[in-house]
Amino acid sequence: MFQTFETTARPEQGPPRLARLRAALEEADLDGFVIPRADAHQGEYVAPHDERLAWLTGFTGSAGFCIVLPGKAGVFIDGRYRTQVKAQVDLAHFTPVPWPDVKPGPWLREELPKGGRVGFDPWLHTRKEIHEIEKSLDGTGITLSPTRNFVDAIWAHQPDPPLGPVAIHPIEFAGEESASKRARLAEGLRAAGQRAVVLTLPDSISWLLNIRGADVRRNPVVHAFAILFDTGHLTLFIAPEKLSDAVRAHLGREVTIRPPLAFEPALRGLTGPVRVDEGSAPLQVAREFEEAGIEIQWDEDPCLLPKARKNAAEIAGSVEAHLRDAAAMVEFLAWFDDRAPKGGLSEIEVVTELENFRRASNALRDISFETICGSGPNGAIMHYRVTEDTSRELAPGEIVVIDSGAQYLDGTTDITRTVAVGTPSPEHVTCFTRVLKGMIAISRLRWPKGLAGRDLDPFARHALWLAGQDFDHGTGHGVGAYLSVHEGPQRLSRVSHVPLEPGMILSNEPGYYREGAFGIRIENLVVVEEAPDLPGGDAHRKMYAFRTLTHVPIDRRLIDPAALSEEERVWLNDYHAGVFERIAPRVTEAARAWLAEATAAI
Template sequence: MFQSFETTSRPDQGPPRLAALRAELARAGLDGFIVPRADAHQGEYVAPADQRLGWLTGFTGSAGFCIVLPGVAGVFVDGRYRTQVKTEVDLAAFASVNWPETKPGEWLRRELPQGGRIGFDPWLHTAREIADLRLALEGSGVELCPAGNPVDRIWTDRPAQPLGPVRIQPMEFAGETAADKRVRIGADLAKAGQSAAVLTLPDSISWLLNIRGSDIERNPVVQAFAILRHNGQVTLFIAPEKLSDAVRDHLGPDVTFGPPTAFAPALRTLKGPVRVDDRTAPLAVTRELEEAGIAVTAAPDPCLQPKATKNPAEIAGMEAAHLRDGAAMVEFLAWLDAETPKGGLTEIDVVQRLEAFRRATNALQEISFETICGTGPNGAVIHYRVTRATNRPLRPGEVVVIDSGGQYLDGTTDITRTVAVGDGVDPDARAAFTRVLQGMIAVSRLRWPKGIAGAHLDSVARQALWLAGQDYDHGTGHGVGCYLSVHEGPQRLSRTGDVPFEPGMILSNEPGYYREGAFGIRIENLILVEEAPPLPGGDAHRQMLRFRTLTWVPIDRRLIDGDMLTGPERAWLDAYHAEVAARIGPRVSDAAHAWLAAATAPL
């Protein structure tokens, strides 16, 4: 099994570790310190060696940070984690802070009215992040001080950095050689008058060089730093133990190597201007360049947009992965429907059986994230991770949220289905499920003029919920990589999404609703941005885009209040289910095929 069910959070260790950190800060002459979730690569996912926030506080979510002061330690979490933080963190020692509603600058002003020296590790924060915080603290007397990391000094049993072997991503799935990518993006740098770009994001480097790795669980990325020059040459700073002769041959003579310790000194040898993404690169990178007198141009990582806009081979691979994964999901859902009436199933049973169906494809490389399987009140924890301590039986009348995905050589999947456990489901849950479905359908049917970003479209998914006085505290969709990270930027379907959608981008479409202590609901498909064909009477000069669905798995009809749906919504659902039956039916067992025929019958 890829997934384990051990409890990794240690709330009981929070108070003594917090006391040790405060003692270390006093020795360093600091009044506080910021402990982020991030590592030096600034990716969303971090290795055990870099889980400083979790080690200190017990919080295991994928986003957040802690600011430690002498009298208070605030753990800043967004809406996805406000239920989770209550169970993972000792809130007698730490204070939960609603972020981003409460900004760190205003919180520091309130908690340090006389000012003070707040330390931070410049390798763990971006230049934009620190610049914004400095601006928010102007005139407050609070000083931000770059410092060595005091958490590392007290974390005596810190794990070693990962040394996963690097693998070659075959051309049949990559669709473009690494050499062509390097030359193409290097030419963009030359056109912009930049001599080089610094790359710190593992998925950018992995995509650029057509390599994959195993440094981070669930994400086939390689942890490394890189400098891409305007002529397409790359210097890769990576532990040499990760590289085989075959990988070195694949990368070719225009890719040279150095150990990670050589990265910072190499920055000081560059000629400017050097492109640095101030939203993703550590502040330490900019500091090294500026202290050496090298001109820095703040601009997005040059790999982000090309990586996000999938080429035909990548799109074909994602389509194939979703058909394979959809068949595994149908086998699983048929099994689940057959087993739940017998009783005795638990959340862990469900997770293990789903992984087994994916493994049976003989193509699964990894799960794409820890499967979220929450029944009843556990479903209201948006990023719930079942452990042996929290494992709950599936009880009749409840709904269970199952959010999961697979990593295949040709693509990455991410799907959520909410399923009824027997009869007697709460009418409020059925009504909320239907509103969530209406939002998912609304996004699926969208057409929009080119140039529109996710922030403009996010509200479409929420309209039915808003009319009922309801909402959800997460974005509607995130970008998805192609056998890379399941969360990929720069595109997002959310209130903060400011990057216009382009053909080839893949996103999730996952509205939800969560009632703490009662139930949770989420429905998720992956969708591909593509050009929309012209319509009669439409503006001939206006380029329009639309979404095409990639995920083919039935939506639980038992939870739908058909009277709430409009005619077009019913038509979309029936057409979707007919397509699921046509695409997935030939790929499943006889028993699953019979289940699928009933599950996809017209509403």
């Protein structure tokens, strides 16, 4: 099994660790310290070596941070984790702070009214992040000071940095040779008058070099730093034991291998101007350049958009991966509908069976994140991770949120289905149908070139808003090509300003959550394409649309057909007809019979 179910959050260990940290800060004459959920590569998912936030507080969510002061330790969490954090931290010693409603600067102004010195590790924060906090502290007497990492200093038996082996990502799935990618980016550097760019994001480096790694669970990325020069040459700073002879040969003579300790000296030896992404590179990179007097040009990581705009091979791979994954999901859902009503089925058993169905393809490399299986009140915990301590039996009349995904060589999947155990309640049906209307609205959208995720996000919420409801997460995130299941810069979110472009893959996942009662989420992956012209449309206006990649039935027991418009019913029936056509040939006879009923027209 890829997934395990041990309880990793240890709230009882937080208070003594917090006391030791405060003692270390007092000795260093610091009034506070910031502990992010981040590593030097700013990845959303981190290796055990970098799980500082979880080690100190007990909170295991994929986003957030803690600011420790002498009298208060604030754990900053967004809307996805406001329920989860209450169960994972000792609330007598740690205070949940609703972020980004409350930002760190104003919070510090309130908690340190007489000023103070707050430390942070410059390898774990970006320049943009620190400057935003500093601007909000003007005139307060509070200063942010780069320091050594005081959590590492008190963390006995901290795991070593990861040394996962590097693998070659085959050209049949990558669709473009690494040398070609490097040449394209180098041309952009020359056009901008930049001599080099510093790359620190693991998925950028993995994409650029057509390699994959095993340094972070569920994400086949490589932990490394890189400097790409305007000549197309690249220096890769990586632990040499990660590289086989075959990988070294794949990288070729235009890629120089150096150990990680050589990274800082190499920065100081560059000739500017050097391109640095202030939103992803560690602040320490800028400090090295500033101390050496090297000119910096602040600009985004040049890999971001090319990586997000999937090429034909990557899209074809994703299509096949989703068909394979859909077959596993249909086999699983057929099993679930037969097994769940009989009673005695636990959340852990559901997760285990789903992984077994995916394994049966013999193509599964890993799951793409810890499977979420939340029944009843657990479904209201948006990023719930079932453990041996929290697993509950599914009960008749409940609904279950099952959010899962897989890593295949040809693509990364992510799908959520909310399913009923027996007969759902009228309230379940009403809320589910509102969420479904939002998912269909996104699926049917056409929009003019230049619009961003923030422009599309409201369509997913309209039916909920009319009922005075909403959900506290984005409508969708970008997805990689056998890379991270959460990939930027594209998003369907009210905070996303990145224009959507053809080839971008995103999730479409509106939801609704009622704390202590139930949760609902429906998720398909979609790819941006050029929309076909329509009779009477503006010939000069380029339009885009989504093509749905996920082909798995949506639970018809949870749908109120009377609440759907004619256009919504047509979309749903067409979608289900397409699911049956594509997936029926790929499943067993028993699953095919279930699928025929599950995709019947409404």
